Amino acid sequence: MIDLLIVGAGPAGMGAAIYAVRAGMEVLVIEKNPMCGGQILNTYEVDNYLGLPGIGGFDLGMKFKEHGEKLGIPIKEAEVTEVVDKGTGKLVRTTHGDYEARALIWAAGAEHAKLGVPGEEELSGKGVSYCATCDGAFYRNQTVAVVGGSDVAAEDAVFLAKFCEKVYIIHRRDKLRAAKSLQDKIFSMSNIEILWNTTVEKIGGKDRVETLLLKTQAGEEDQLAVSGVFIAVGIRPDTALIRELVDCDENGYILAGENCVTTTSGIFAAGDVRQKPLRQIITAVADGANAVAAVEDFLLLN
Secondary structure (H helix, E strand, O other): OEEEEEEOOOHHHHHHHHHHHHOOOOEEEEEOOOOOOHHHHHOOOEOOOOOOOOEOHHHHHHHHHHHHHHOOOOEEEOOEEEEEEOOOOEEEEEOOEEEEEEEEEEOOOEEEOOOOOOOOOOOEOOOEEOOHHHHHHHHOOOEEEEEOOOHHHHHHHHHHHOOOOEEEEEOOOOOOOOOHHHHHHHHHOOOEEEEOOEEEEEEEOOOOOOEEEEEEOOOOEEEEEOOEEEEOOOEEEOOOOOOOOOOEOOOOOEOOOOOOEOOOOOEEEOHHHEOOOOOOHHHHHHHHHHHHHHHHHHHHHO
16 A cells, blocks of 8 residues: 555646655556646647746646656556545556555546537647636637636636637527626627527638637528637536545535545545636646645644
């Protein structure tokens, strides 16, 4: 039995691993993908991570991996199939064997809900974005679209309208689900236009997003020229395998404070899986550090 298992090699998981190894813990990171980085691997350019402006998402993931390798952090490529709380230990079963540790940090991340339309995957990071605060600044004085009708979609539209020439909100219903205060803000901004009862059928472009194929409920189709499209139709935390062990909110986010301590002794949550107001690379890395500080306290007492 080792000291700490970390599930996920994104910013939270690798941040935790680095702090844990430096604290003298015996650590293993389990990651289902062949690369470190999590969601940032799908980001064309990262411009808000301190000290590395303009770095590509893939390159940043490689830097995380190189940092881990320099410290000798073992990373096992495997998919978790089950998590068992054995009291004094946490057993993680995977497609490539079982592993047990005195403590577990769940840093499996989250996935943005997709539209599932042609062009979305091909142009992801090339005009297709799921984070306006991450990528919005790249579209200054350009025309963009936001897909969705939630608070997040409304906030994205208001944020983008501050520096974009034109922002379209594309919503499949005839009214927004966003809070009234956000709707009032949207309706007060002259460069935001809402396309009601409309869906995106295809995202077009050769090397970058150029057009959206739209379809109304009446069956009419039209092309909309845009430089970018921000998809805000929900996010799904990767917590399905652990929800029976820790308390989560109605959306599946693990209930844990800034110290990343969950409701189950010895299990900690870091990064996008945790209920929190802001999900960014820098806050995920911070979660990793905070989680390890809590793990240290836990190991001293158990």
